[in-house]
Amino acid sequence: MVVIAVDNIPLKMNLKEMVRSLASTVKCHFDALNFTQGKNFKTAFLRLPEKQNPNEVIKRLNNKILKKIQLRAYIPSIIPNLPLSHKTRTIPTKMRRKLKIAANLSDDQLVRVSMENIVREMQTKFTGLYDLSLTTGHTLLDNIGKIVHDRLTNIVLANKLEDNCFKVTSAYRKRHPHFGDFQFIMATLHAIQDKEGKPRAMIQEKDLTTVALKELSDVPFELLKSVCNNHINRISQKLLVHVNNLEMNDETESPEVAAQMKVRSHLKRMAPYLQSFVRQVITNHFMPAQERFYIVKVYGVPYLPNKETMMPFSKKYRAVSTIRSENMYNLISLKVPAETHVQLLNADGTCISGATLVIRPSHLPIYKITRVLRSGVAIEDPQSKPGQSLKSTGNQDLAEMQWSESW
Incomplete structure (x- = not known):
């Protein structure tokens, strides 16, 4: 310093x-x-x-x-x-x-943050990866994170990329393109299964990339509200009948029965307000809130088109804000109204200027890699090639890794 x-x-x-x-x-x-x-x-x-x-x-x-x-x-x-x-x-x-000033990160932090973004991108694209990893106690994602971490360390050291994660993640994808991710996942999974003596799982890529959009669109909010109101009325009537039918006996010497009668008398006095109590509980704890806007993650594969090229696409779905990731070179977050939320998710796979857009909701479960950084155990990269030069990206590629001024 x-x-x-x-x-x-x-x-x-x-x-x-x-x-x-x-x-x-x-x-x-x-x-x-x-x-x-x-x-x-x-x-x-x-x-x-x-x-x-x-x-x-x-x-x-x-x-x-x-x-x-x-x-x-x-x-x-x-x-x-x-x-x-x-x-x-x-x-x-x-x-x-x-001001386009990079965060002040040490070399270790630079690699760790870049690794987290690469693994998060893989989990976002392959929506079934989280559940698949869960079957291994998340050993799968831990091993993937360790391999990605080692790859990034070699890339940073070889190319002296010390500025920001934006450049590092871009350099990673130039060396390890997106089309190899599925083979990378399966090779890592098979290595785990072979070590445990289990048969290899045969999984198709489409099995890991399916997004269940029906859960988001099948039940309109107004219908949910109407159903909740009907249940409020039915539950209130049942409670009211039960309270009104409670027997009262003032002549008793048992303290337990006397306490029970006192509680019943209080319940009978509360009977006119039971429906409002039930409505408040159901509304606060069971009725889903109506969201006005949703955040949607959009990854560009193999790159993200510039702002001018993406503008008609974001306007089509009435995005009220567009934020480009500071750390992940090919990620933007769109904030869209509820009316166009599902339409935007259905646009997954759209091609713009040679780039394919991977569009996912922001609420997907994401496993955060933590154990991999504490372990010194080396894990063999299933896609490594002996004798391959780490400097193959070269300085010519580095010129293309700058933050896009148009964003």
Whole structure:
């Protein structure tokens, strides 16, 4: 980590305001540590990541005019023993993404986050993968995650991809295309079954990619509401008849019976309000809420077309927001109204500019890989080829891995 000093910060400016003012100039992740007070200005101390060249940041800051004052940045010879601010300020996430600044991740974090996104993409496309893995106690997905993790580690080391997960996931798919995912899943499953002495499962790819859309569209909300109202009336009538038929006996010496009679008297006094009680319970706990909007995940295979190309598609389904993933190079999330939700899901497999869209609901069960990162056990990659060069992607491919400016 390198600490730089920035002079001529206005006295009235706090850390939060300064970070927002300097973010577009620094153009990388940084931590605002604290100020030293001067007579007419303050000096801020910023901590830069190890991978960042401090001289480039200093050059940009020295050309920055803040509140009509020229800033002066430099590497201090002595860093004062300042108390850290109560809350160290960094660039807010929304601003960082808008400025196209990568998250500050270590190499291990870069590989781990990329692995999680690749495995999540596989589970989203192959909707039956979660249940298939469940039959193995999730050993299948753990092994897949370990292999993907090792592949990504080799790719990062070979190509020196240190910037962001967007580049890493793109490089992974150039080396391991989508069309090999099903064979990868089956080879890993068969390796587990062979080790356990079980017969190999014969599964077709279509068995793992089926999405049950009928569950989403068969019962309209108005019909559900009507059915719930009918049950509310029937349950209320049954309860009312039961309460009204309860026998009362005031002449008793048994304390247990006396307590029972007291409860019955309270129930009889509550009888006029039973229907409202039943309605409240059923409405709050059994009647599904009517969603106005749904989030839908859209993956592009082998790539995601640019914003201009995708715009007619998103407009067709009246998407109110479109968010491109910061970490997964081929993923966008569309927020669509309930009226077009099922129509959009039915558009799965649409081809746009040579890319096939994989469209899935956002509520699919996803297994998060955790155990694989704690284990040092090596797992053989069923698709590895002896002698294959890890540098086959080359620098020519890296130029195509940048964030799309049109997004």
